[in-house]
Amino acid sequence: xxxxxxxxxxxxxxxxxxxxxxxxxxxxxxxxxxxxxxxxxxxxxxxxxxxxxxxxxxxxxxxxxxxxxxxxxxxxxxxxxxxxxxxxxxxxxxxxxxxxxxxxxxxxxxxxxxxxxxxxxxxxxxxxxxxxxxxxxxxxxxxxxxxxxxxxxxxxxxxxxxxxxxxxxxxxxxxxxxxxxxxxxxxxxxxxxxx
Amino acid sequence: xxxxxxxxxxxxxxxxxxxxxxxxxxxxxxxxxxxxxxxxxxxxxxxxxxxxxxxxxxxxxxxxxxxxxxxxxxxxxxxxxxxxxxxxxxxxxxxxxxxxxxxxxxxxxxxxxxxxxxxxxxxxxxxxxxxxxxxxxxxxxxxxxxxxxxxxxxxxxxxxxxxxxxxxxxxxxxxxxxxxxxxxxxxxxxxxxxx
Numbered sequence: 301x302x303x304x305x306x307x308x309x310x311x312x313x314x315x316x317x318x319x320x321x322x323x324x325x326x327x328x329x330x331x332x333x334x335x336x337x338x339x340x341x342x343x344x345x346x347x348x349x350x351x352x353x354x355x356x357x358x359x360x361x362x363x364x365x366x367x368x369x370x371x372x373x374x375x376x377x378x379x380x381x382x383x384x385x386x387x388x389x390x391x392x393x394x395x396x397x398x399x400x401x402x403x404x405x406x407x408x409x410x411x412x413x414x415x416x417x418x419x420x421x422x423x424x425x426x427x428x429x430x431x432x433x434x435x436x437x438x439x440x441x442x443x444x445x446x447x448x449x450x451x452x453x454x455x456x457x458x459x460x461x462x463x464x465x466x467x468x469x470x471x472x473x474x475x476x477x478x479x480x481x482x483x484x485x486x487x488x489x490x491x492x493x494x495x
Numbered sequence: 496x497x498x499x500x501x502x503x504x505x506x507x508x509x510x511x512x513x514x515x516x517x518x519x520x521x522x523x524x525x526x527x528x529x530x531x532x533x534x535x536x537x538x539x540x541x542x543x544x545x546x547x548x549x550x551x552x553x554x555x556x557x558x559x560x561x562x563x564x565x566x567x568x569x570x571x572x573x574x575x576x577x578x579x580x581x582x583x584x585x586x587x588x589x590x591x592x593x594x595x596x597x598x599x600x601x602x603x604x605x606x607x608x609x610x611x612x613x614x615x616x617x618x619x620x621x622x623x624x625x626x627x628x629x630x631x632x633x634x635x636x637x638x639x640x641x642x643x644x645x646x647x648x649x650x651x652x653x654x655x656x657x658x659x660x661x662x663x664x665x666x667x668x669x670x671x672x673x674x675x676x677x678x679x680x681x682x683x684x685x686x687x688x689x690x
Contacts (some may be wrong), residue, residue, distance in 0.1 A: 423537070426622075
């Protein structure tokens with residue numbers, strides 16, 4: 301069975317391929333469609349993407365939306381995570397966040413990922429969330445991963461995602477957990493089948 | 496377990512109660528919130544309602560959106576079904592549809608219902624569709640049910656929903672089929688449990 305990934309990010313397609321059951325073929329979507337992420341939550345955005353791309357290509361799709369949510373900043377950057385990183389080097393943006401948090405002892409944060417599957421032939425849609433709890437480091441550490449990885453220390457570790465790298469991240473990350481849950485439920489329901 | 500029904504229509508709440516497993520308690524939502532149904536499809540509208548009401552009350556909700564889709568009219572009235580019925584007696588509106596179709600031999604139509612469950616505590620969302628195929632009658636027949644029931648003849652019957660009444664409709668209707676599917680999948684997944 302072929303499922304299309306609603307993302308132009310080749311790295312993300314690869315990451316999800318490592319999580320998907322082997323009998324599922326994941327293909328990137330080849331379209332000019334640009335979906336506006338107007339949702340107020342990760343869930344709303346991943347559903348908007350799945351519905352819009354699904355309507356466009358009329359084949360089963362998966363989409364996701366994810367980001368970092370910092371407690372003392374009221375959830376910031378949240379759904380703005382990707383946009384906040386635009387227009388300047390990652391390190392500069394991360395320094396701003398560390399600056400914002402310099403007076404706070406409560407460093408608690410979580411990475412959240414909403415993963416959605418939509419089949420436009422039957423209008424079946426399933427959306428789930430995965431997350432990883434952690435804390436914000438006091439300085440940028442490590443150069444692996446991307447985005448906010450170098451300032452996020454997952455609970456149970458003393459290194460940032462930027463230091464831990466893909467091997468750990470692929471197992472405990474928000475995206476990995478969200479898609480594992482999604483595929484496992486799709487199998488249980490019989491929406492995707494061994495073949 | 497309590498699930499809230501995102502509808503101010505008491506009749507609809509009763510109808511869904513007859514389909515839900517007995518260990519699920521359905522409650523109408525008591526809120527002033529007015530959700531704009533801006534979707535292009537039944538699925539989009541039922542998801543918008545479930546997300547918005549769920550965010551408002553922060554408890555598990557179900558929502559639906561449904562309507563009639565007539566082949567030779569390009570799917571009309573479709574997502575406009577409820578709005579098209581506003582502002583004039585039902586019979587007048589149905590007569591207009593019969594008038595629109597007077598030159599067509601192809602009377603094929605279907606009632607469609609999208610049913611969505613959303614749990615805002617976990618951001619789990621599931622949406623499915625149920626439908627019943629049929630034909631548009633040549634005249635208004637029967638006074639049971641509501642909306643377009645008196646001009647819709649479900650396949651396998653020679654009477655309209657307006658003549659057949661609730662007993663048949665509760666078994667084969669689009670809404671009944673959508674919610675049966677929804678509850679059965681929620682049980683299978685373990686999102687709702689025997690208790």
